[in-house]
Amino acid sequence: MTELAVARPAPPRMSPKLALYDTAGVAKRNLLRIWRTPQMLIISAAQPAMLLVLFRYVLGGAIRVPGGKYVNYVVPAVFLEAVLIGGMTTSIGLAQDLKSGIIDRFRSLPMARSAVLAGRTLADLSRSITSLAIMVGLGFAVGFRFDNGVAPIIAGLVLVIVFGYACSWLYAAIGLATKDPETAQVAGILPFFILMFASNAIVPVSVMPGWLQSFARNQPLSVTVSAVRTLLEGGPAGHWVWQALAWSAGILVVFFAVALHLYRKSAS
Amino acid sequence: MDVAMIEVEQVEKRFGPTRALAGVDLVAERGKVLALLGPNGAGKTTLVRILTTLLEPDGGRARVAGYDVVADAEPLRSSIGLAGQYAAVDDLLTGRENLELVGLWYHLRKTEYRRRAHELLERFGLAEAGDRLVKTYSGGMRRRLDIAASLIARPPVLFFDEPTTGLDPRTRNDLWCFIEELVASGTTVLLTTQYMEEAERLAHQIVVIDTGRVIAQGTALQLKDEVGGDMLEARVHDVADLPRAAALLASLGNGISHTDPDQQRVSLPTKGGTVLLIDAGRQFEEEDIALDDLGIRRPSLDDVFLSLTGAASGDGTANLPGSKPMR
Numbered sequence: 001m002t003e004l005a006v007a008r009p010a011p012p013r014m015s016p017k018l019a020l021y022d023t024a025g026v027a028k029r030n031l032l033r034i035w036r037t038p039q040m041l042i043i044s045a046a047q048p049a050m051l052l053v054l055f056r057y058v059l060g061g062a063i064r065v066p067g068g069k070y071v072n073y074v075v076p077a078v079f080l081e082a083v084l085i086g087g088m089t090t091s092i093g094l095a096q097d098l099k100s101g102i103i104d105r106f107r108s109l110p111m112a113r114s115a116v117l118a119g120r121t122l123a124d125l126s127r128s129i130t131s132l133a134i135m136v137g138l139g140f141a142v143g144f145r146f147d148n149g150v151a152p153i154i155a156g157l158v159l160v161i162v163f164g165y166a167c168s169w170l171y172a173a174i175g176l177a178t179k180d181p182e183t184a185q186v187a188g189i190l191p192f193f194i195l196m197f198a199s200n201a202i203v204p205v206s207v208m209p210g211w212l213q214s215f216a217r218n219q220p221l222s223v224t225v226s227a228v229r230t231l232l233e234g235g236p237a238g239h240w241v242w243q244a245l246a247w248s249a250g251i252l253v254v255f256f257a258v259a260l261h262l263y264r265k266s267a268s
Numbered sequence: 269m270d271v272a273m274i275e276v277e278q279v280e281k282r283f284g285p286t287r288a289l290a291g292v293d294l295v296a297e298r299g300k301v302l303a304l305l306g307p308n309g310a311g312k313t314t315l316v317r318i319l320t321t322l323l324e325p326d327g328g329r330a331r332v333a334g335y336d337v338v339a340d341a342e343p344l345r346s347s348i349g350l351a352g353q354y355a356a357v358d359d360l361l362t363g364r365e366n367l368e369l370v371g372l373w374y375h376l377r378k379t380e381y382r383r384r385a386h387e388l389l390e391r392f393g394l395a396e397a398g399d400r401l402v403k404t405y406s407g408g409m410r411r412r413l414d415i416a417a418s419l420i421a422r423p424p425v426l427f428f429d430e431p432t433t434g435l436d437p438r439t440r441n442d443l444w445c446f447i448e449e450l451v452a453s454g455t456t457v458l459l460t461t462q463y464m465e466e467a468e469r470l471a472h473q474i475v476v477i478d479t480g481r482v483i484a485q486g487t488a489l490q491l492k493d494e495v496g497g498d499m500l501e502a503r504v505h506d507v508a509d510l511p512r513a514a515a516l517l518a519s520l521g522n523g524i525s526h527t528d529p530d531q532q533r534v535s536l537p538t539k540g541g542t543v544l545l546i547d548a549g550r551q552f553e554e555e556d557i558a559l560d561d562l563g564i565r566r567p568s569l570d571d572v573f574l575s576l577t578g579a580a581s582g583d584g585t586a587n588l589p590g591s592k593p594m595r
Contacts, residue, residue: 005273005298005334014342018375025372033360036401105356105417108320110345111373 019112026111026119030093034127044089045131048082049138055202056142063203068233075135075144076228077201079157080221082135083164084195086128088188090121090168091175095184098176098266107266117259121168128164132157148234156231159244163224166248167191169255176262195221220247271298273333273425273456274319280327281314281480288314290480291328296458296473298424301451303471304460307577311480312460313353316429319458320350333425346374349418349426353433357413359403363394366402366413367420374421381420388416391446408439415443419450426450428459432466444469464569474569478577491572498564499571500544501535505558510534513557520548526574532560537567537575 034041055063055074065073094117097103106116136157146153171188178184196202198215199222205213216222224247227240274296281289289311296302304312317323319332321341330337335344357366364385371381389398392412402410411434418426428447432440447470451457461467467474468488475485484491500521504513510527514534517525521544523537538544545564552559 003271005271005275005331021375022373025369029358029361029365029369032365033358036360101352101356102358104317104322104352105350105370106373107322108345108348108350109370109373110342110375115373 014112019115022111022115023118023122026106026115027123028119030120030123031126033093034123040089041127041130044085044127045082045134047085048078048131048135051081052078052135052138052142059202065204069143071139071143072145072147072233073229074202075139075142076156076160076232077196077225078139079132079135079160079228080163080201080225081196082131083128083160084167084192086124086131087164087168087171088185088192089127090124091171091178091184091188092181093120093124094172094175095178095181098179099181103263103266113264114260117169117172117256117263121165121172124168125161125165128168129161132160132164146232148232152231152234152237155241156228159224159228159231159241163220163244163248166252166255169252169259173255173259173262176259176266179266195219199225201225220244220251223247272296272331273298274302274458275331276315276319276328277330278328279315279318279325279330281311281318281323282326287480289318289325292477292480292482294475294482294485296456298456299451299454300472301447301457301459301470303467303474304458304477305462305464305467305474305573306460306477307462309479310477310577312477313429314480315477316350316427316458316460320348320427321345346421347423347425349421349423351411351415351418351426351428351431353429357402357410357417360401362399362401363389363405363409363413364398367417370417371420376421384420384422388419392416393442408435411435412439412443415446422455424454425456426458428457430460430462432461432463440466464573468569476573476576484572484576488569491569491576492567494572498538498541499535499567500538500548500564501533501562502548502552502559503531503533503561505532505560507532509557512555513552516551516555516557517548520544520551524575526571535571537571538564 052075055078056071060070060074063070103116170191174187175184178187198212199219200216201221205216205222208216223240224244227237227244230237230240272295274294276292276294278291278293279289280287280291292311292315294302304315306312314323318325318337319330321337321344324338332344333347335347337344361369367385367388368381371384372378374381376384389395392415394409394413394416397405397409402413405413411431415428415431432443435443444466447457447459459466459470472487473485474488474491476483476491484494486494500517502513502517504510507529510529510532514525514527517534517536521536521538525534525536527534541564545562549562552562
């Protein structure tokens with residue numbers, strides 16, 4: 001005679017406190033991985049560094065910007081490039097975890113569903129911040145100068161990090177959707193190119209054809225670059241900052257939901 | 269009284285047009301090992317993924333440790349451990365870090381998961397390698413670490429998906445001993461395997477599945493009886509005689525003869541005993557077929573498996589071209 005097992009007294013339900021505890025565990029795991037692969041950190045900083053040199057010395061001479069030096073125009077954009085490229089490592093890392101089967105283990109454990117994603121994006125943020133710090137140093141080396149008070153400069157750099165963090169959730173969704181590191185890498189370049197080049201990051205929007213201008217003027221990266229430039233270089237920053245924060249919040253909320261949905265459904 | 273720790277009722281799962289599971293039923297009792305046996309693509313891994321909440325079933329019901337796999341997925345996960353086909357351990361962490369983090373995610377206390385990680389590293393012969401990065405481990409060490417990770421919180425139900433595939437015989441034997449110890453202490457184990465020897469050694473109950481259905485279940489002994497008891501087996505001296513020998517055996521009984529060209533062997537399920545053996549010997553002599561060996565033996569689980577899965581694939585013969593016992 002077989003009797004059905006009666007469920008044991010239920011283990012503690014998932015609470016925000018437990019979710020934070022799980023997230024800290026995942027972040028620790030990913031930080032250890034980042035620490036043990038320093039070459040990845042160098043590679044992810046090398047890309048924006050090359051773009052910086054390219055635009056400062058190869059193409060910059062041919063680009064006219066209204067009222068000022070091109071180096072002060074393009075370096076804030078390179079800061080955003082640095083954190084976007086940092087976000088790309090999130091998509092590649094998640095796709096690798098899916099492929100290796102370790103996500104299966106995570107999903108079979110009683111940990112919070114959001115912890116795997118939040119822990120990863122937070123750990124990857126350390127890589128973006130390191131890369132950003134390197135770009136600030138390099139920017140100085142090639143002639144970039146801040147021209148504002150300490151508080152707005154710090155606010156500008158924080159805004160770069162906030163935007164990068166929001167976009168890392170977009171990249172998390174890309175990694176989970178593609179499920180393959182190589183595909184994730186190629187797919188991740190698309191939003192990067194669209195955001196970076198169809199924008200006011202490298203050249204003023206006024207040189208673009210009319211149909212592109214309205215997109216290029218209002219897309220999230222352009223708005224954020226404008227906000228960062230005014231914070232670092234002076235000028236009325238207010239409405240740019242609010243718009244940039246609204247974009248970051250929107251990207252974060254939407255792609256947090258998309259990534260979490262993809263994670264729940266991910267059956268490698 | 270026996271308590272059902274895993275209970276599966278009419279579970280179905282589709283992937284597009286493919287029916288991976290077409291209504292599976294099974295029950296595993298507390299402190300027992302249930303072996304899920306079947307060829308590649310039979311649906312074994314799909315069932316394990318459903319029972320460990322990685323996939324939701326399209327139909328039917330399943331409960332593990334009293335929790336429904338869909339409605340109670342969250343508490344269920346605290347009661348199970350999973351070790352997969354591919355060792356899901358982190359290359360860039362040490363063995364100890366891998367175990368301690370899994371313990372953290374089971375919400376064990378820090379002192380507890382540290383102690384457990386230490387014990388498990390000792391138990392699985394990884395004490396010395398415990399503080400080395402996993403990327404320096406051999407395949408067998410990774411597999412042992414993966415299994416250790418599934419045990420860190422002492423869950424009452426364990427799922428092992430082909431736990432010993434690719435392990436050397438000694439490591440495999442160690443692992444079998446360890447699973448026996450766990451089960452003796454009341455843990456319930458569901459394992460999938462392609463090794464008959466493994467199922468025979470460990471399982472209290474064997475469930476054979478093919479193309480998403482249960483085609484037989486019972487103890488190893490029951491399954492052997494089901495395919496017709498003894499086997500009459502002849503090994504021919506000259507491989508060219510094999511088709512004639514197969515025809516001869518087929519004419520003697522009402523079973524289906526099985527040919528194994530590599531071993532130059534034909535076999536036939538039989539209940540005829542020695543009378544049939546003598547009869548066969550006489551006829552081989554009349555037909556002038558030289559034999560190296562002729563005898564009656566008990567069927568192995570391999571025979572059971574081939575006979576069952578051959579019949580289920582619909583062509584009514586276990587004598588598939590090139591089919592060999594799965595080892």
